[in-house]
Amino acid sequence: MSDAVSAARPLAPASHRPAFKWGPVFDHAILIAGAAFMLVPVFLAFMTSTHDAVTVHTGGVQAWPGGSLIDNYATVMFDGLGFSGAVNGTTMMLNSLILGLGFAVGKIVLSMMAAYAIVYFRFPLAEFAFWAIFVTLLLPLEVRILPSYEIVQSMGLINTYTGLIVPLVASATGTFFFRQFFKSVPDELIEAARIDGAGPLKFFRDILLPLSRTMIAAIFIIMFVYGWNQYLWPTLITTNEEYFTLVRGIKQIIQVWVGSQIPEYGQAMALAVLAMLPPVIVVVVFQSWFIKGLTESDK
Amino acid sequence: MARLHIDQVSKIYTGTQRAVDTVSIDVDDGEFLVLVGPSGCGKSTLLRMIAGLEAITEGAITIGERVVNDLDPAERDIAMVFQNYALYPHMKVYDNMAYGLRNRGIARDEIDRRVREAATTLELGPLLERKPRELSGGQRQRVAMGRAIVRNPAAFLFDEPLSNLDAKLRSHMRVEIKHLQRSLGITSVYVTHDQLEAMTLADKLVVMNAGKVEQIGAPLDVYERPASTFVASFIGAPAMNLIPFSALGDDGRLGLRDAAVATIGFRPQDIIEVANDNEDGDGLSLRFVVDAVEPVGSESYLHGKVGDERVVVRIDGRAPHREGDRIGIAVPSERLHAFDADGRRLEGWRVPEAVGDAGTAIRKTRAT
Numbered sequence: 001m002s003d004a005v006s007a008a009r010p011l012a013p014a015s016h017r018p019a020f021k022w023g024p025v026f027d028h029a030i031l032i033a034g035a036a037f038m039l040v041p042v043f044l045a046f047m048t049s050t051h052d053a054v055t056v057h058t059g060g061v062q063a064w065p066g067g068s069l070i071d072n073y074a075t076v077m078f079d080g081l082g083f084s085g086a087v088n089g090t091t092m093m094l095n096s097l098i099l100g101l102g103f104a105v106g107k108i109v110l111s112m113m114a115a116y117a118i119v120y121f122r123f124p125l126a127e128f129a130f131w132a133i134f135v136t137l138l139l140p141l142e143v144r145i146l147p148s149y150e151i152v153q154s155m156g157l158i159n160t161y162t163g164l165i166v167p168l169v170a171s172a173t174g175t176f177f178f179r180q181f182f183k184s185v186p187d188e189l190i191e192a193a194r195i196d197g198a199g200p201l202k203f204f205r206d207i208l209l210p211l212s213r214t215m216i217a218a219i220f221i222i223m224f225v226y227g228w229n230q231y232l233w234p235t236l237i238t239t240n241e242e243y244f245t246l247v248r249g250i251k252q253i254i255q256v257w258v259g260s261q262i263p264e265y266g267q268a269m270a271l272a273v274l275a276m277l278p279p280v281i282v283v284v285v286f287q288s289w290f291i292k293g294l295t296e297s298d299k
Numbered sequence: 300m301a302r303l304h305i306d307q308v309s310k311i312y313t314g315t316q317r318a319v320d321t322v323s324i325d326v327d328d329g330e331f332l333v334l335v336g337p338s339g340c341g342k343s344t345l346l347r348m349i350a351g352l353e354a355i356t357e358g359a360i361t362i363g364e365r366v367v368n369d370l371d372p373a374e375r376d377i378a379m380v381f382q383n384y385a386l387y388p389h390m391k392v393y394d395n396m397a398y399g400l401r402n403r404g405i406a407r408d409e410i411d412r413r414v415r416e417a418a419t420t421l422e423l424g425p426l427l428e429r430k431p432r433e434l435s436g437g438q439r440q441r442v443a444m445g446r447a448i449v450r451n452p453a454a455f456l457f458d459e460p461l462s463n464l465d466a467k468l469r470s471h472m473r474v475e476i477k478h479l480q481r482s483l484g485i486t487s488v489y490v491t492h493d494q495l496e497a498m499t500l501a502d503k504l505v506v507m508n509a510g511k512v513e514q515i516g517a518p519l520d521v522y523e524r525p526a527s528t529f530v531a532s533f534i535g536a537p538a539m540n541l542i543p544f545s546a547l548g549d550d551g552r553l554g555l556r557d558a559a560v561a562t563i564g565f566r567p568q569d570i571i572e573v574a575n576d577n578e579d580g581d582g583l584s585l586r587f588v589v590d591a592v593e594p595v596g597s598e599s600y601l602h603g604k605v606g607d608e609r610v611v612v613r614i615d616g617r618a619p620h621r622e623g624d625r626i627g628i629a630v631p632s633e634r635l636h637a638f639d640a641d642g643r644r645l646e647g648w649r650v651p652e653a654v655g656d657a658g659t660a661i662r663k664t665r666a667t
Contacts, residue, residue, distance in 0.1 A: 188385035191352050196399035196446075197373035206398070210389040 042276070049073075049269035056265035072270040087241040087249070089271060096228055096245040097278070102165040103227030104220050111174030111219075112212070116204060118175070119182040120190070130179065137172045141233055149236055159240040168233060174219055181215045182208070217289035225279040246275040301363035301376075301453040302328050303349070303486055308358035310344050310510075318344045320510040321358070326454075326503070329484040331477070333518075335497035336507035337533070343458060345507075346490045350456050351375050362453055373402070378447035379456040382463060384439045386431040386446075392418075393427040396445045410449075417445045420479070437468045444479065455480070457489040461496065473499060494534050498522065506530045528642040531564050537600065539564045539636070540610045547583075547606075560648065561640040567600065568613040569634035573627045584629040587612065589620050 044061050051059075051066035077089035117123075118130045141148065148167050157163030185208070193203045234245045244252065250271045283290070303326035310319040319341040326332045334342040347353040349360055351372035359366050367375045378399075386395050393414055400410045418424045421441045431439055440460060447455055460476070461469045477500055480487050491497055497504055498518045506513040506521060506529070514526035525531035531539040541564045563583070573584060585605045593600040599618035602611050612628055620626060637648035 186383060186385065188381045188383050189387065191350075191372075192379070192381060192385035192387075192446075194352065195350065195372045195377070195379050197402035198398075202402065207387055207389075213389075 042273075045269050046273050049266055049273050051266050053262045053264045053266055056269075057262045066266075068266055072266045073274070076267050076271045076274070087244055089246070089249075089274060091242065092244050092246045092249040093274065093278075095243055096247065096275070098161055099164055099230065099234065099245055100224045100228035100278070102161065103168055103230075104223035106165060106169035107171045107174045107223045108216055108219055110169055111171050112178050112216075114175045115178035115182055116208070119179055120200070130175075133172050133175050135172075136170070141168065145232065145236065152237060157237075159238055159243050161243070163237050164234060164243065165227075168227065168230065171223075174223065177215065177219055178212070181212060185211060214289055214292040217286055218292075221282055221286050221290050224282055228275075228279050246271065250275065301486055302326065302361075303332075303454055303488065304359075304361040305345075305349070306359045306361070308345070308348060308360060309356050310341070310348060310353060311356040317510050319348070322507075322510075322512050323358075324505055324512070324515065326486055326488065329486055331480050331487045331489065331500060331502045332505065333489045333491060333497045333501035333503070334505050334507060335491055335494060335533070336513075338492055340507045341510040342490045342492075342507050346456055346458055346488060349375075349454075349488060350377055350379050376453040377456055378450045378452040378454075379458065380440075380443045380447050380460045382459045384431070384443040384463075386439060386442055388431055390430070391427065392423060392429055392431070392434070392442050392445075395431065395442055396449050399446065399450055413449045413451070414445075417448045420448065421445050436464050437472060440464065440472060444476070448479075448483070453486065455485050455487040457487065459491055460489075462491070462493070469496075476500065494536065498534070504534075506533060508533075524644065524646075525564075525636065526644050528562055528564065528638045531636060531638070535566060537567050537611050537613075539566050540608075540612075541638075542605065542608045542610070544637075546608050559639055559645060560637045562638040562642070564636040564638065565630040565634055567611045570612045570628040570630050572614065573629045582629050582631040583635060584627060585610075587626050587628045589622055589624040589626065591622060592618055592620055594618065 044063060047065060048056055048062045049072055050069040051062050052068045052071075055066060056062065079088055114133065118126055152158065152163045152167055155163075157166075189207065190203060193207055198206060229247060230245070231247050234243075234248045238244055238248070241252075250268055303324075305322060305324040305326075308319060308322050309317055311317050322341075322345060324332070334345060336342045344353060348355050349362075351367065351370060351374075355368050359368055361367065362375060362377065387398065390398065396414045396417060397410050400413065414427075415424075418427055421444060423438070423441055423445055426434060426438060426442075431442065434442065440463075443460065457476070461472055464472060473496060476489075489500055491500075501518045503515065504518045504521050505515050508529045514521055514530045516524075521530060522534055525534060525539070528541055532541060541562050544560045544563055547563065565583075587601070587603050587605055587610060589601050589603040591602040593602065594617060598616065599614045600611055601614060601618060601620060602609070604610060614620075632649050635648070637645040639645055
């Protein structure tokens with residue numbers, strides 16, 4: 001009996017060695033393929049942006065670094081572009097920033113107030129008001145673009161930041177997110193606050209706002225990126241090049257030298273890479289907040 | 300510090316459904332009132348009406364000298380401790396306690412003095428700079444109490460404050476709350492569904508059922524003389540045995556003819572084990588068939604049947620009985636409770652004189 005046990009012992013470790021599992025290999029293959037699918041175009045864009053226009057024109061998209069890195073980036077950032085030459089990459093980036101920030105902040109302020117009213121106040125047609133806001137999800141800017149343009153134009157807001165930002169600010173998504181979040185705040189908290197003598201404004205400022213921090217951060221990221229990437233509306237509403245945003249400006253570079261000129265592909269790519277940077281930075285810096293905001297319930 | 304007067308108060312939500320039905324209760328200055336009842340009996344609604352978190356449909360609530368029906372919660376001079384503590388998660392313990400005082404425009408050093416004093420009383424001193432999520436359940440509970448204490452209100456309102464704690468901590472906090480309430484002498488209303496909590500904390504106990512007050516009284520009075528079958532079954536653990544009078548056998552044959560009585564009740568520990576044919580004593584003797592034995596250590600509970608009715612009895616020490624045993628039990632007359640067809644208590648009822656044979660499961664004994 002004891003012989004059998006001791007004989008079996010040396011074998012035991014071998015049988016305990018885990019069998020090679022193909023599952024994780026397969027998982028990683030998919031992840032790597034997915035990552036490559038996302039990253040290769042970005043990589044190619046960056047590499048192409050380091051070449052001059054002639055190389056790109058004759059050789060197509062470039063996979064290796066070329067010699068025009070500083071040249072291209074300096075040109076798009078600081079030299080006058082466009083027909084008038086009144087605008088360069090820096091001003092366009094500034095315009096994009098104003099649009100992105102104004103859009104994100106405006107949306108958060110507006111949708112938070114709307115959600116606060118819908119969740120915490122009993123007024124006639126509150127539910128109807130919410131659904132009316134919610135239904136506007138079915139009417140994105142592209143659908144209502146002519147009436148929107150007409151209104152903004154009639155108010156004389158063409159070529160202003162106001163005209164650029166305000167029509168985009170009304171938001172069902174933000175209101176919806178904040179409504180869901182506010183609904184998850186326990187009722188006892190508002191009751192405790194009422195007994196502690198906090199009115200509606202104090203409750204909002206002292207309790208709801210601090211509790212919503214992570215949620216605000218998450219929505220800020222989404223909205224900033226969304227605003228930054230706007231193309232159609234800025235194209236319609238800004239005719240003065242001083243108000244051009246980066247995203248819209250890229251197209252301008254390629255269009256300017258029509259005729260016998262070779263379009264400045266390298267510069268266009270450089271601008272595209274630059275246009276990509278701020279959203280990337282915002283997401284990287286705020287991603288932990290972002291995940292917290294969408295998952296954590298710190299209540 | 301004030302008297303609390305609840306006068307004919309009702310809460311009607313939709314149509315005619317009354318969540319709280321014409322309730323009148325008086326709470327004396329410094330008294331500890333406990334509202335107890337099963338979930339949905341309206342006890343929390345009543346508390347929330349006192350707090351001002353629910354509108355009062357009918358009647359009036361007076362705190363001190365003021366009718367508070369139309370006052371905001373903050374103006375009623377009450378403090379409330381919630382079941383889930385309702386601490387502000389983003390504020391430190393100190394700020395949680397100070398928030399209500401700041402909103403009332405109290406001077407900074409006065410706030411500081413009161414918060415530190417409360418923290419000392421509740422042994423929260425080292426925790427003042429922590430956030431609620433860094434505290435244990437018991438500590439959070441204490442902070443919630445602290446938030447109430449610093450206000451120095453006319454009345455404390457407790458809404459099942461211990462139900463989120465584990466059993467050991469609960470009994471500890473129960474003693475602490477009682478002690479604190481005594482030393483501060485603040486009128487308190489405490490809501491719970493736990494009859495043990497209710498019994499141990501209350502100066503005055505209010506048993507509620509289906510929106511109505513079933514009984515108001517000192518805890519032991521309620522226990523000794525339950526006003527209804529509902530109170531009888533709700534207060535005391537294990538619950539009082541309630542047997543339909545008709546199940547005691549053929550009335551005619553037994554001679555236990557008493558039209559007024561519908562239900563007979565006795566507590567598990569009020570029985571005396573007797574030999575089957577014991578004829579001694581004034582009371583009710585029953586033949587009891589054991590279904591299951593539950594030894595708890597110092598005592599044993601026997602679950603079984605008298606006739607077709609389920610009955611639980613308590614035996615001191617270890618029961619020698621086994622499943623299937625038939626034993627005789629007797630309940631002294633003064634330990635019997637009788638209720639009429641509406642479930643109301645019949646005060647001073649005694650087992651009537653026996654006539655005829657005792658039958659199979661029940662016998663009426665009398666002094667010889």
